[in-house]
Every structure is written in C-alpha cells, then in structure tokens.
Amino acid sequence: MSGAGEPALLERREGGVVVLTMNVPDKRNALVPEIREGLIEAFARLDEDRECRAIVLTGAGPAFCAGGDISNPGPFTGPQVRMLMKRPQRLLRAIAGHSKPVIAAVDGPAFGAGFALASACDFIAAGENASFCAAYGRIGVMPDIGLLWSLPLRVSMGVVREVVMFADVIKAPQAKAMGIVEWLAEGQTGLELAMERAQQLATKATAAIGATKALLVRAPLDIDTVLSQEMEAQAWLGATEDAQEGSRAFREKRKPEFKGY
Incomplete structure (x- = not known):
C-alpha cells in the first residue's frame, strides 16, 4: 500500500x-x-x-x-x-x-x-x-x-x-x-x-469556466437546450464579481484580476 x-x-x-x-x-x-x-x-x-x-x-x-x-x-x-x-x-x-x-x-x-x-x-x-x-x-x-x-x-x-x-x-x-x-x-x-x-x-474566471463545463458535460445537446441553458448561465454570471471586473478591465484596457467568483 x-x-x-x-x-x-x-x-x-x-x-x-x-x-x-x-x-x-x-x-x-x-x-x-x-x-x-x-x-x-x-x-x-x-x-x-x-x-x-x-x-x-x-x-x-x-x-x-x-x-x-x-x-x-x-x-x-x-x-x-x-x-x-x-x-x-x-x-x-x-x-x-x-x-x-x-x-x-x-x-x-x-x-x-x-x-x-x-x-x-x-x-x-x-x-x-x-x-x-x-x-x-x-x-x-x-x-x-x-x-x-x-x-x-x-x-x-x-x-x-x-x-x-x-x-x-x-x-x-x-x-x-x-x-x-x-x-x-x-x-x-x-x-x-x-x-x-x-x-x-487559476487566473481565469472560475465561475465562467464552471458554467461552461456544466453545459459541455451534457454534449451533444440540441440547439434549443443550448440556447436556453446559456441564457440562464449568462444571467447568473453577469452578476458575479469576476464578470464585472472583466468588463472594467476591458474598458480600461488592462488585464483582468479575477478572484474566482
């Protein structure tokens, strides 16, 4: 052992x-x-x-x-x-x-x-x-x-x-x-x-990766299921701190500092 x-x-x-x-x-x-x-x-x-x-x-x-x-x-x-x-x-x-x-x-x-x-x-x-x-x-x-x-x-x-x-x-x-x-x-x-x-x-937006994985793990899916689930996931991700930081960094032309949530 x-x-x-x-x-x-x-x-x-x-x-x-x-x-x-x-x-x-x-x-x-x-x-x-x-x-x-x-x-x-x-x-x-x-x-x-x-x-x-x-x-x-x-x-x-x-x-x-x-x-x-x-x-x-x-x-x-x-x-x-x-x-x-x-x-x-x-x-x-x-x-x-x-x-x-x-x-x-x-x-x-x-x-x-x-x-x-x-x-x-x-x-x-x-x-x-x-x-x-x-x-x-x-x-x-x-x-x-x-x-x-x-x-x-x-x-x-x-x-x-x-x-x-x-x-x-x-x-x-x-x-x-x-x-x-x-x-x-x-x-x-x-x-x-x-x-x-x-x-x-580990420097990426962890919540976004998790949401992506949750959809990919069910592949292959029909288009209606994909569109419905991506809408729900994006609505949730849009409220995360990482999504807001990503948007700020894009506007400020700098590298985002994601925290994982």
Whole structure:
C-alpha cells in the first residue's frame, strides 16, 4: 500500500491549484477503495472551496493508475456488479461535473480505470513515458467508469472503436496524435506541464469556466437546450464579481484580476 503512515490520497496546494496524488505506488495506484473514496470526498469538498481555482490529478511512483481494484476477483452476480459500480460511477460524476477545471497529469501507465479517470478530466497532460490502454477487453469485460462517454468527446468514433476493441497500449506521442491527450510534455514530466497549465487556469474566471463545463458535460445537446441553458448561465454570471471586473478591465484596457467568483 502507501508508505508507512501515509494516506492513500495526498493533497497539496500551490496558490490556487490543488494537487491530488493517488498514493498506493506498490499497487501502481490501482483504484482501491481508499483512493476512490478519498477522491470522492476531496472533489466534493473542493467544489465548495473558493480558494481552489484548478485541480491536478496525478499518481505517485511509476504509474498514474494501473486500473481497477482486482483484490476481489469474483465471480459476481449481476446485482453485485451493479452495486460495485455505483461508487466508481460517483467518482466519474465528481470529476466530470466539477465546477473547477481538472487536469490529469499522466506519467507512466493509465490503464483501464486509470484511462477512464484521465479521460473524464478536462485536460490530459502526458509525460513522455505515459501510456494508455483500454484494457477491459483483455479480461472479457467492456469499458466502464464512463469511458464510452468521455472518450468520444475527445476523439472520433472510429478511434474509439480501435482503442477499446483492440485494447492496444498507446504510447504518449501516439495518444497526442490521436487526440486522446491535449498536451505532451517535452523535457519535463506530465505533472510539471500540468502544473504550468493549471496555474494559468487559476487566473481565469472560475465561475465562467464552471458554467461552461456544466453545459459541455451534457454534449451533444440540441440547439434549443443550448440556447436556453446559456441564457440562464449568462444571467447568473453577469452578476458575479469576476464578470464585472472583466468588463472594467476591458474598458480600461488592462488585464483582468479575477478572484474566482
């Protein structure tokens, strides 16, 4: 497990950026209950934290997250499987629906559940040694934790089929070329690159980013739904301090100083 006395999830802050580190390196940060529940709690708490402006999710040791927890291999009945899936699905919702931008900093493997966690984030920053694999088919199951929702938002359906049906290991440069990864680190780690981008996001209008995410997470939507929801969101955002500061800064021809609300 994690080092003696160390929690399975580490949390630290650098300015407005909160770094969540999955910390069970001897299991390659597989999604054990301690990591899963820690992440659910942390994302819920940070959703209400005004000092948190962006989140970076990463893994300790040589892997981002090597997959799901297989300490109890089953077999399971249908009802048992449904019950077991509820908590990982709650984690997916906590990441995808979060009001703050979330960046996955992937160094090493992101396989199975790890791939799904990274894909659920708004952005993926991959180190040169990062690799991805929808390994589910290798054990006779289909992708879960929302991968069949999140991956098609990143790449074409043809690429989705190739990734999930062949279950090949995809190295970082190929993942960037396919569109799975937004940013590929050169001469630095995925975490270092993710922190650079997160610090930039931490200076933006956080409420506006959250409102944008809330609409994007429901894509694809019909035009009437988009127009209705953007009207409601803009009406709310117009009253925020950041929107007023943005307007003042534009008029005064200066860079805005957003505070996150």
